[in-house]
Amino acid sequence: MANEIMFKSKFTIYVGACWILAAFGGLMFGYDIGISGGVTAMDDFLIKFFPKVHERKLHAKENNYCKYDDQLLQLFTSSLYLAALVASFFASKACTKLGRKLTILMASAFFLAGAGFSAGAEHKWMLILGRILFGIGVGFGNEAVPVFLSEIAPVQHRGAVNILFQLFVTIGIFIANLVNYNTSRMHPNGWRMSLGLAAVPGLVLFFGSMILTETPASLIERGKDAQGKAALKKIRGVDDVDNEYEEIKRACEIAKQVKQPFKKLMKRPSRPPLIIGIALQVFQQLTGINAIMFYAPVLFQTMGFKNNASLLSAVITGSVNVASTFVSIIAVDKIGRRKLLLQACVQMIIAQTAIGGILVHYLKTTGSLNHALATVVVILGVPIDSIVERVWKQHPVWKGFMDDDDHGSKIQEIA
Numbered sequence: 001m002a003n004e005i006m007f008k009s010k011f012t013i014y015v016g017a018c019w020i021l022a023a024f025g026g027l028m029f030g031y032d033i034g035i036s037g038g039v040t041a042m043d044d045f046l047i048k049f050f051p052k053v054h055e056r057k058l059h060a061k062e063n064n065y066c067k068y069d070d071q072l073l074q075l076f077t078s079s080l081y082l083a084a085l086v087a088s089f090f091a092s093k094a095c096t097k098l099g100r101k102l103t104i105l106m107a108s109a110f111f112l113a114g115a116g117f118s119a120g121a122e123h124k125w126m127l128i129l130g131r132i133l134f135g136i137g138v139g140f141g142n143e144a145v146p147v148f149l150s151e152i153a154p155v156q157h158r159g160a161v162n163i164l165f166q167l168f169v170t171i172g173i174f175i176a177n178l179v180n181y182n183t184s185r186m187h188p189n190g191w192r193m194s195l196g197l198a199a200v201p202g203l204v205l206f207f208g209s210m211i212l213t214e215t216p217a218s219l220i221e222r223g224k225d226a227q228g229k230a231a232l233k234k235i236r237g238v239d240d241v242d243n244e245y246e247e248i249k250r251a252c253e254i255a256k257q258v259k260q261p262f263k264k265l266m267k268r269p270s271r272p273p274l275i276i277g278i279a280l281q282v283f284q285q286l287t288g289i290n291a292i293m294f295y296a297p298v299l300f301q302t303m304g305f306k307n308n309a310s311l312l313s314a315v316i317t318g319s320v321n322v323a324s325t326f327v328s329i330i331a332v333d334k335i336g337r338r339k340l341l342l343q344a345c346v347q348m349i350i351a352q353t354a355i356g357g358i359l360v361h362y363l364k365t366t367g368s369l370n371h372a373l374a375t376v377v378v379i380l381g382v383p384i385d386s387i388v389e390r391v392w393k394q395h396p397v398w399k400g401f402m403d404d405d406d407h408g409s410k411i412q413e414i415a
Ligand SMILES: OC[C@H]1O[C@](O)(CO)[C@@H](O)[C@@H]1O
Pocket: 033, 166, 169, 170, 289, 290, 293, 321, 383, 385, 386, 389
């Protein structure tokens, strides 16, 4: 297997900077996940764009669940993900034809435009357009950054470097929670600050992507062999890269011979990793983690927390998400992927059943939760899914499939 072959490499500051800069793509994504719920919960924001919802929020006593019921308000959150979904199809083409570096640059440009429109929004359409631009940025960034990271990482560090992206996603969510907690006290434009600060990771990535090198695999794949070899020397910090260069070239040639990648993907030997990869991703999302991530502040307000307390709760969920990512990064090699995954599932079953039970029982009867119960919900709501996330990306079947096939990138392009 390709990932068992050790090629020569030296850690250089340039390489470290490439990893960190590219991981800012994860931070951009995480910031977006975490920011909208807090903004939605801010009174100033609601008064400006959704006065009816604000009115309902002030007077909601019994119908706590429905006070945020507004299709356009929900579109404010979801338009980003719909745009990202559509953009990812174009992004995969851009990644192959134009390269990872340019795709990352495009992602940051869309992101900056999104931050500008959102922070300066005077009308609802500007808000939604801003979110759509953010979404296109997320679509391009989420396509290019993980591919970029796995392609520049030395084979022996590929798993760890890939996790960097997810770690930065959780850090982005956490930062967004902290930002919202503070800006909610800045009247009347705190929400502008929250949305506009997305420009910070966008700017880092924009200028960063100018100094990033294109990946050797992308250059070689596009027939730029000499540039590919030079890039390989640069990112490995050594001159003797012949073996790895040959390996990448061989992988690119094999990949080029696959004329119908989807057909190949459907063949019997590809099925187990394909099904495992898809099922783990789908079920990880179906746990409803993003309902918590997007709507934590709104959710906690609905359950009876005061404005700031709701944002503080989001800070708690955000920080535990980061911490559990660290724990799983450390634990995954010690405990093993399977055991970690299984115990995460058990934790999720217990936590989600308990949350469901509490919400159904108490919200149904009283319409809100007392402090003690709300705290239990916050603690149980801690995103155990971050463990699942870590485990599936590290799963040997999936990893082996990626590494074997073509230097760790083709599966993402095919998908
Ligand atoms: O850490 C949780 C976050 O990570 C993701 O799964 C992305 O990889 C998000 O969907 C979720 O909000």
